Amino acid sequence: MIRLLHFADLHLGVENYGRIDPQTGLFSRLTDFLRSLDQIVDHALEQEMDLVVFAGDAYKSRDPSPTYQREFARRIQRLSAAGIPTILVVGNHDTPNALGRANAVEIFATLEVENVVVAKWPATHRLETKSGPIQVVTLPWVVRSTLLAREEYKNLNLEEINALILEKIENIIAEEVVGLDPDVPAVLAAHGSVFGATYGSERSVMLGQEVILPRSMVTNPAFDYVALGHIHKHQVISEEPPVVYAGSIERIDFGEEREDKGFVVAEVEKGQATYEFVKLAARPFVTVKVEAKGDDPTAEVLAAIDEHDIAEAVVRVIIHTTPDKEPLIRENEVRRRLADAFHVAAMVRDVERKTRLRLGTDQAVEEMTPRQMLERYLEVKQTPPERAQVLLEYADQIIEAINY
16 A cells, blocks of 8 residues: 655745745745645654655746746655655646746756656656556646647647647547556546636636646546646545545635645555545635625624634735725724734725716616626726626636635
């Protein structure tokens, strides 16, 4: 039996909702991400894991700063020095935007760091662990531009390009499956979207820009466990075999406020696997919503804050009030009550306004939902239907995140 640790979507370099730490000179949110990564590495070492699979997106940017690279390398070096084989699958945030450029984690392969494999191409890696051999088929992020650059494909539309890419991916994986040793446990480690997966807040930035992998490809019975990255929400796509998104290890925005963050520990042997999701002590995000329309709206806001555990949390306060009560909200008092928060992201005053008619409709604006208002606005602006549909899909994701 092989015990492996699976994590993904580290995204070092996310620097929202924080401040510079005067003691280290580092942004405080970077410290959050590194603390979660340290918990993962500590677990791998303390539990003497046989294998670590990182399913992509080490950094927020494909061009990480030297500081981010140093901090990531320090943690990977700990695994290497302990003799734990570690596979780094290249994700979309690690992938360069031009052919010939190095990916963000390629330095480990260039320096031939012991026990570290950088998976930049689809391939099968047979690894010897202290508990025996294991085969890992890797599928890094698919770069559409590699195909678009070829002369014979330049006149194809996006749908045709995606279909062609998907066919090539399926053929590649099928070839790798044929070459697997039937007596040795096999794992698929991939960075991408699988049909049927539930997106988190990252969905809005990926609409129409990726190839969706079919479930039939990742549920191939040749694989005993499938370790996925790219989607930030931890979830299980299939049980036979287990097809698992580890999810991101820290919350990035309020769209992930209620999502648990962590990693997966799997026990894999030929023909079966069990797994467990391990929660991390990620930075909490807290939204305080309050109806402040009484005689003392400030007191109502303070009472609402007291109902939440805001200690060391990233907090936003959304105050629903009326025009006559808004001036009575004493913001200094509210901010003092938020002193225990790690960071106050926003204090939004949602003030009821008098009914107005706009956008060329007989319906009052205040009676319309945000989506209806946007839809009507796009109609007035004569936005092309295809573009309007994409913008409305973006809006749906933003509205969902705000209302979550």
